[in-house]
Amino acid sequence: MKTIMLHGLGQVSSSWESTIMTMGKGFEILCPDLSDWLRNTEVSYYNLYHTFEKYCEDIDGPLNLCGLSLGGMLALQYAVEHGNRVNSLVLIGTQFSAPDNLLRFQNLIFRFMPESAFKETGFGKASMISLSKSMIGLDFYQDLKYIHCRTLVICGEKDRANRRASMKLKEQIPNAEISLIPNAGHEVNVDAPTLLGKELKTFFFS
Numbered sequence: 001m002k003t004i005m006l007h008g009l010g011q012v013s014s015s016w017e018s019t020i021m022t023m024g025k026g027f028e029i030l031c032p033d034l035s036d037w038l039r040n041t042e043v044s045y046y047n048l049y050h051t052f053e054k055y056c057e058d059i060d061g062p063l064n065l066c067g068l069s070l071g072g073m074l075a076l077q078y079a080v081e082h083g084n085r086v087n088s089l090v091l092i093g094t095q096f097s098a099p100d101n102l103l104r105f106q107n108l109i110f111r112f113m114p115e116s117a118f119k120e121t122g123f124g125k126a127s128m129i130s131l132s133k134s135m136i137g138l139d140f141y142q143d144l145k146y147i148h149c150r151t152l153v154i155c156g157e158k159d160r161a162n163r164r165a166s167m168k169l170k171e172q173i174p175n176a177e178i179s180l181i182p183n184a185g186h187e188v189n190v191d192a193p194t195l196l197g198k199e200l201k202t203f204f205f206s
Contacts, residue, residue, distance in 0.1 A: 001028070001062065001063070001064060001087060002029075002030060002059055002060070002063055002064070003027055003028065003029045003030070003063070003064040003065075003066060003204065004029075004030045004031075004032070004055075004056070004059075004063055004065050004066070004075075005019075005020075005029060005031045005066045005067070005071075006032070006034065006052075006065070006066070006067035006068070006070075006071025006072070006074055006075055007031070007033075007034065007068060007070075007071050007189070008068040008069030008070050008071055008072075008093070008186075008187065009034075009069060009070040009123075009128070009131065009132070010128075011068070011187070011189075011190075012033055012035075012122050013031040013032060013033045014031075015187070015189050015190060016029075016031050016189055018189075018193035018194065018197070019193040019194075019196050019197040019200065020197070021193075021197070022193060022196070022197025022198060023197045023200055023201045023204075024201065026205070027204065030059075032055065033122055034048060034070070034122070035122030035123050035127075036122075037051040037052065037055070038051070038123075038127065042130075043123070043126075043127040043130040043131050043134075044130065044131065044134035045073075045131060045134045045135045045138065046134065048074065048131070049074055049077060049078075052074050052078065053078065053081075053082075056078065056082070056085065061085040061086075061087075062084075062085055062086060062087035063085060063086055063087060064086075064087050064088045064089075064090075064204055065078060065079065065086055065088070065089050065090070066089075066090035066092070066200065067090070067091060067092065067094065068093055068094070068188065068189060069092070069093050069094060069095075069162075069186065072091040072092055072093065072094025072095075073094060073095065073098075073135075073138065073140075075089060075090075075091065075094075076089070076091060076094060076140055076147075077140060079147045079149060079151075080140060080143040080144075080146055080147060083146065083147065083148060086149045087149060087150075088149055088150040088151070088152075088203070088204065089149050089150070089151045089152070090152045090153075090200065090203065091151065091152070091153050091154065091166075091169060092154040092155070092188050092189070092196075093154070093155055093156060093159050093162045093166070093186045093187075093188060094153075094162070094165070094166070094169065095162060096139070096140045096141050096144060096169055096172075097138060097139035097140065097141055098135045098136055098138040098139070104136070111129065141168075141172070144169065144172035144173050145172060145173075145174065147173045147174070147175075147176075148174055148175060149175065150175050150203075151169075151173045151175055151176040151177070152176070152177055152178075152179065152199070152200075152203045153166050153169045153170045153173075153176055153177070153178040153179070154166075154178070154179050154180075154181060154188060154196070154199065155178070155179075155180055155181070155188075156180070156181050156184030156185045156186055156187075156188045156191060156192070157180050157181060157182045157183060157184060158184060158185045159184070159185050159186045159188075161186065162186060163180075166178060179199055181195050181196060182195070184196075
């Protein structure tokens with residue numbers, strides 16, 4: 001069974017490397033680079049999600065999905081709309097609705113940052129602003145009850161911005177459990193890749 005791991009905004013596919021090494025053998029893991037899906041097309045969440053849908057269509061299911069932040073929202077939406085294709089779901093530092101005020105503030109900050117600051121993200125400055133803007137208004141709260149696959153919600157212990165949403169995900173998704181990763185912030189796959197890898201290995205093999 002294939003496991004698709006979706007990174008967060010500002011990350012790249014290699015952000016999962018240490019986590020995957022900890023998970024060890026026994027997993028067929030795919031780590032797409034989200035920026036690659038938006039080349040030669042308008043940069044928007046809508047286009048990103050529908051490219052992800054097509055990506056999954058070409059893979060024999062059911063699938064294990066694991067996403068962090070933006071990647072988590074993509075995985076969450078897919079589990080809502082294609083529940084029969086999802087075996088299990090891991091949501092790391094994920095919001096069920098877009099934090100509109102935070103996105104607007106983030107975009108304001110982006111506008112004053114130099115282009116060079118976005119070099120390692122896979123997205124250029126204009127693309128980051130466009131993608132963030134397109135996420136304003138997203139809200140999957142009413143759909144959480146329709147997710148019936150095994151679900152693990154993960155949040156870094158220091159990720160205060162996403163802890164409340166993580167608790168809500170655990171409460172509203174019928175078969176969800178939650179794990180707080182000690183000494184980790186939002187980017188759990190960067191801050192605590194070994195602990196995260198162990199959590200994922202236990203979850204997927206249980």
